[in-house]
Amino acid sequence: MKHLYIYIAVALFAMPAFAAEKNDTTSILSTLHSETLQTSKEVRPQTLKECLEKGLSKNYSLRIVRNEEQMAANNATMENAGLLPSVSLSAGYSGSAYGNNTTPREGDVVKSRGVYDDGFDAGIDLSWTLFDGFKTIGNYDRLRELELISAAQTRRAVIDYMAALAAEYYNFVQQRQRLDNYVSAVELSRERLRIVYERWMIGSLSRLDLLQARVDFNADSAQCLKQRELLASSRIRLHELMAQDSLDVNFTAAEDDIQLLTLPTFDSLWTKTSHCASMVIAEHNRNIADIDLRSALSRNYPYVKVNGGYGYRTNNYGAGGTLRRNQWGGDVGLTVGFNLYDGKRRSEQRNARIAVKNAELEQYDLTLSLYTDLADLWQAYENNRMLLALEKENVIAARENYDIAHERYLLGDLSGIEMREAQKSLLDAEERILVAEYNTKLCEISLLQLSGGITIYME
Numbered sequence: 390m391k392h393l394y395i396y397i398a399v400a401l402f403a404m405p406a407f408a409a410e411k412n413d414t415t416s417i418l419s420t421l422h423s424e425t426l427q428t429s430k431e432v433r434p435q436t437l438k439e440c441l442e443k444g445l446s447k448n449y450s451l452r453i454v455r456n457e458e459q460m461a462a463n464n465a466t467m468e469n470a471g472l473l474p475s476v477s478l479s480a481g482y483s484g485s486a487y488g489n490n491t492t493p494r495e496g497d498v499v500k501s502r503g504v505y506d507d508g509f510d511a512g513i514d515l516s517w518t519l520f521d522g523f524k525t526i527g528n529y530d531r532l533r534e535l536e537l538i539s540a541a542q543t544r545r546a547v548i549d550y551m552a553a554l555a556a557e558y559y560n561f562v563q564q565r566q567r568l569d570n571y572v573s574a575v576e577l578s579r580e581r582l583r584i585v586y587e588r589w590m591i592g593s594l595s596r597l598d599l600l601q602a603r604v605d606f607n608a609d610s611a612q613c614l615k616q617r618e619l620l621a622s623s624r625i626r627l628h629e630l631m632a633q634d635s636l637d638v639n640f641t642a643a644e645d646d647i648q649l650l651t652l653p654t655f656d657s658l659w660t661k662t663s664h665c666a667s668m669v670i671a672e673h674n675r676n677i678a679d680i681d682l683r684s685a686l687s688r689n690y691p692y693v694k695v696n697g698g699y700g701y702r703t704n705n706y707g708a709g710g711t712l713r714r715n716q717w718g719g720d721v722g723l724t725v726g727f728n729l730y731d732g733k734r735r736s737e738q739r740n741a742r743i744a745v746k747n748a749e750l751e752q753y754d755l756t757l758s759l760y761t762d763l764a765d766l767w768q769a770y771e772n773n774r775m776l777l778a779l780e781k782e783n784v785i786a787a788r789e790n791y792d793i794a795h796e797r798y799l800l801g802d803l804s805g806i807e808m809r810e811a812q813k814s815l816l817d818a819e820e821r822i823l824v825a826e827y828n829t830k831l832c833e834i835s836l837l838q839l840s841g842g843i844t845i846y847m848e
Contacts, residue, residue, distance in 0.1 A: 512700025
């Protein structure tokens with residue numbers, strides 16, 4: 390009887406404390422649920438296509454790249470290449486005041502004081518290089534190649550941006566699914582805590598079991614709170630990529646889980662990869678090396694230049710027999726020359742030939758590098774697909790195992806530690822399938838990025 394009184398006293402003492410714990414538990418669960426549900430209540434879910442459309446029009450880095458492309462297009466003109474003549478208009482005025490003494494051979498010295506002469510001239514001049522060994526034509530071709538390189542760089546920047554945004558979008562989807570899993574784990578731990586408490590109250594379990602259930606619940610709650618932070622970081626990163634005015638607004642993805650696309654065959658992807666932006670840029674760089682070689686060889690040819698102009702000139706004289714003189718008319722000249730020796734022509738031409746070979750080698754190296762990257766990604770993609778199929782089977786088995794364990798636990802045939810193991814096995818299986826899905830999606834995005842087919846996400 391004495392032991393019974395002690396037990397009742399301990400139970401009465403512990404009930405208020407555990408009631409407070411239950412209130413804390415309810416508060417934690419409501420906080421977690423509000424985090425997962427508030428975005429869907431306040432914000433319309435956005436698809437990946439909508440995010441891409443918004444980001445492609447507002448992202449600051451892309452806007453800078455497009456401006457640089459426009460600058461390259463503005464530079465690719467015949468005027469900048471030197472193919473057109475240069476025309477200049479000039480005018481000037483000059484004056485001089487002086488005094489002089491003129492001593493003739495016979496007679497007295499003639500003195501002049503305060504003499505002022507002035508003159509005005511104006512004219513238009515033209516200078517035109519008619520031939521310089523095709524150097525000016527090469528300059529124009531070079532500017533056109535630079536324009537095409539800038540366009541390819543813009544296309545590559547757009548593809549890289551779309552890949553980065555798609556990866557972050559599906560990372561957000563993954564983090565949200567993980568948070569849902571952790572919230573479910575907290576609810577399961579809460580249910581276990583409730584069962585342990587009720588059994589402890591009737592004396593079928595010890596205080597140690599109750600404390601262990603509470604520790605597990607707190608651990609799951611802490612993990613859930615950490616996951617909220619990761620989800621918020623992903624949301625902020627998405628807003629940054631889309632150049633939103635505020636990074637604090639809510640966001641929710643329209644997709645509840647990660648859906649995989651059906652990709653073409655490896656050979657089909659490689660055919661598309663051989664025409665990607667990097668390969669286009671390498672081809673234009675090789676063309677520029679050829680143009681630079683032609684420019685170096687142009688110094689072996691003579692040059693022809695023409696100059697012309699038309700002008701008007703008037704002079705006023707303060708002394709002498711002439712009061713004013715006016716002149717007008719045009720002039721034209723032709724210059725033909727040849728650079729016999731400048732000391733560095735041969736070395737520049739030899740280096741230009743080496744630069745052409747280097748550009749060819751860079752093309753071959755880039756081709757090999759792209760093929761290697763594509764093969765590695767394809768292998769990882771195939772392996773992750775098989776791993777994903779295996780993890781889907783595992784999560785089904787883990788859920789069934791947990792259901793059986795839960796029934797046995799309710800009947801009292803299973804210990805709390807074994808119940809916790811079954812719960813952890815389910816959470817681990819759900820985590821592995823999330824990782825497998827996301828890794829497979831990353832491989833898919835990277836394959837489409839390399840092959841230039843990532844615009845499929847805009848369809």
